[in-house]
Amino acid sequence: MSKVLVSDPIDQAGIDILSQVATVDVNTGLKPAELIEIIPQYDALMIRSGTRVTQEIIEAGTQLKIIGRAGVGVDNVDVPAATRRGIVVVNSPEGNTIAAAEHALAMMLSLSRHIPDANASVKRGEWDRKTFVGAEVYKKTLGVVGLGKIGSHVAAVAKAMGMKLLAYDPFISTERAEQIGCQLVDLDLLMQQSDYITLHIPKTPETTHIINATTLAKMKPTARIINCARGGIIDEVALAAAIKEGKIAGAALDVFESEPLGESELRAIGKDIILTPHLGASTTEAQVNVAIDVAEQIRDVLLGLPARSAVNIPGLGPDVLEELKPYMELAETLGKLVGQLAGGRVELLTVRLQGELATNKSQPLVIASLKGLLYQALRERVNYVNANIEAKERGIRVIETRDASARDYAGSLRLEATGTLGTHSVTGALLGDKEIHLTDVDGFPINVPPSKYMLFTLHRDMPGIIGKLGSLLGSFNVNIASMQVGRKIVRGDAVMALSIDDPLPDGILAEITKVPGIRDAYTVTL
Numbered sequence: 001m002s003k004v005l006v007s008d009p010i011d012q013a014g015i016d017i018l019s020q021v022a023t024v025d026v027n028t029g030l031k032p033a034e035l036i037e038i039i040p041q042y043d044a045l046m047i048r049s050g051t052r053v054t055q056e057i058i059e060a061g062t063q064l065k066i067i068g069r070a071g072v073g074v075d076n077v078d079v080p081a082a083t084r085r086g087i088v089v090v091n092s093p094e095g096n097t098i099a100a101a102e103h104a105l106a107m108m109l110s111l112s113r114h115i116p117d118a119n120a121s122v123k124r125g126e127w128d129r130k131t132f133v134g135a136e137v138y139k140k141t142l143g144v145v146g147l148g149k150i151g152s153h154v155a156a157v158a159k160a161m162g163m164k165l166l167a168y169d170p171f172i173s174t175e176r177a178e179q180i181g182c183q184l185v186d187l188d189l190l191m192q193q194s195d196y197i198t199l200h201i202p203k204t205p206e207t208t209h210i211i212n213a214t215t216l217a218k219m220k221p222t223a224r225i226i227n228c229a230r231g232g233i234i235d236e237v238a239l240a241a242a243i244k245e246g247k248i249a250g251a252a253l254d255v256f257e258s259e260p261l262g263e264s265e266l267r268a269i270g271k272d273i274i275l276t277p278h279l280g281a282s283t284t285e286a287q288v289n290v291a292i293d294v295a296e297q298i299r300d301v302l303l304g305l306p307a308r309s310a311v312n313i314p315g316l317g318p319d320v321l322e323e324l325k326p327y328m329e330l331a332e333t334l335g336k337l338v339g340q341l342a343g344g345r346v347e348l349l350t351v352r353l354q355g356e357l358a359t360n361k362s363q364p365l366v367i368a369s370l371k372g373l374l375y376q377a378l379r380e381r382v383n384y385v386n387a388n389i390e391a392k393e394r395g396i397r398v399i400e401t402r403d404a405s406a407r408d409y410a411g412s413l414r415l416e417a418t419g420t421l422g423t424h425s426v427t428g429a430l431l432g433d434k435e436i437h438l439t440d441v442d443g444f445p446i447n448v449p450p451s452k453y454m455l456f457t458l459h460r461d462m463p464g465i466i467g468k469l470g471s472l473l474g475s476f477n478v479n480i481a482s483m484q485v486g487r488k489i490v491r492g493d494a495v496m497a498l499s500i501d502d503p504l505p506d507g508i509l510a511e512i513t514k515v516p517g518i519r520d521a522y523t524v525t526l
């Protein structure tokens with residue numbers, strides 16, 4: 001019989017499901033070394049946010065087939081390490097949506113009416129009605145940052161309370177925002193005009209400290225901010241200073257840069273701050289939902305069936321997967337690339353299957369392309385199961401075309417993305433049946449394998465330009481691993497594709513476009 005380790009508290013409903021197919025050990029509060037010691041005997045690991053599943057733990061789990069996160073965020077799991085070891089990582093993308101949204105709303109109302117401090121004062125025997133005069137949310141403006149599942153529910157309830165709604169989410173269409181009753185604006189305007197700001201975005205390199213001293217300085221002195229998403233989205237030092245200096249009226253935080261919260265200036269702030277210990281998902285209902293959702297997936301995988309919400313391995317049948325795997329990787333890479341070249345919000349994705357690929361099943365490749373395209377917005381929340389639906393919700397139209405006569409490579413895939421900032425296209429093929437090569441960018445022929453960090457320029461093909469770009473990158477200590485120019489005619493327009501060893505430092509793109517002859521520059525992470 002299989003063995004499952006449950007290393008964080010989860011609802012009994014989940015344990016009952018697991019017990020149908022496995023021996024279940026519930027062992028919570030383990031130290032990393034203790035987990036490493038016992039993990040080799042287990043086929044599955046089920047966690048909440050308390051257990052950090054590091055590469056070391058994954059490598060020690062020689063029998064592990066699946067890691068189940070009873071919740072949304074899988075930032076406490078080293079997903080790439082699990083993927084490398086062929087371990088499926090599943091989550092419950094919707095089981096705690098309502099719980100987290102209601103916690104954010106409760107934080108907003110508690111903050112407005114000083115409920116935690118007023119309650120504490122009455123319990124101390126006081127009767128102070130002056131200190132705790134509050135503010136109404138009715139007719140006030142709520143700025144929702146991240147209009148996904150949780151943000152949309154917060155917005156719907158806030159609307160019913162008579163609030164005006166602004167939203168910032170670069171990956172959501174205006175129509176979708178309007179359906180929810182929100183006016184889509186940029187982050188600056190949202191910070192300036194909102195009376196309450198609530199964050200519902202994933203923590204990614206782009207969103208880390210997205211709320212910092214500069215953005216906080218844009219808020220009204222009467223405004224309050226709520227973070228029930230992820231610690232580190234707000235710079236806690238800057239937040240504490242902004243409240244202490246009266247630059248903003250208050251904050252409510254459920255999540256912290258480091259959890260459990262240790263020594264922190266936030267604790268010293270009086271009634272203008274509310275702190276809860278990551279309780280967003282802590283309702284009876286949500287815990288039953290996520291436990292059942294994830295336990296069912298662990299049970300299915302242990303029985304050899306596909307998982308429905310795998311964050312790293314498709315829910316498509318194993319046969320299709322095996323056959324199409326290299327092309328799915330190609331499609332995903334091209335999706336990531338074209339999404340970043342297009343920037344802004346993509347409205348139309350055209351997927352063209354060329355040469356031998358034109359006779360293939362297109363659906364998995366379209367899904368993989370969308371998964372890549374949406375990765376920038378959704379990170380590990382987008383998977384092969386939800387990519388289609390997430391694209392529809394974002395108003396992305398998809399057109400599939402086939403061109404069996406394209407003969408440059410045996411089979412190739414071309415993606416074209418049209419968005420608010422223009423149209424870009426990329427083509428790629430497999431060399432030797434498995435090595436991905438980029439073969440065309442924006443109509444310019446190239447032949448380069450993709451690398452993690454890349455820089456693309458659109459420039460005039462003229463003497464000296466490569467040298468100038470090389471020196472500029474050198475002056476920013478950027479090491480070029482490889483470089484190739486694609487052009488259609490001599491001294492006409494051209495594309496340069498550079499693989500670089502590290503991400504480009506801030507500010508360098510603007511410098512690159514100042515080089516005479518370079519019209520545009522794009523940095524991408526694949």
Ligand SMILES: NC(=O)C1=CN([C@@H]2O[C@H](COP(=O)(O)OP(=O)(O)OC[C@H]3O[C@@H](n4cnc5c(N)ncnc54)[C@H](O)[C@@H]3O)[C@@H](O)[C@H]2O)C=CC1
Pocket residue numbers: 072073093096097100145146147148149150151168169170171172200201202203206207228229230254255278279280281282376377378381
């Ligand atoms: N406090 C708690 O216990 C809980 C916290 N969470 C957290 O809440 C957050 C939101 O979760 P969901 O709504 O389920 O996710 P979701 O994936 O449905 O929505 C996230 C939204 O953020 C948007 N987004 C991504 N990058 C952005 C950026 N740079 N700027 C603005 N918007 C951006 C996406 O387009 C998407 O619409 C996540 O961080 C999740 O981990 C979720 C459940 C419980």
Ligand SMILES: O=C(O)CCC(=O)C(=O)O
Pocket residue numbers: 048049070071072073074096278280281282
């Ligand atoms: O498991 C928990 O209590 C945390 C939930 C959470 O943060 C998530 O689902 O992303």
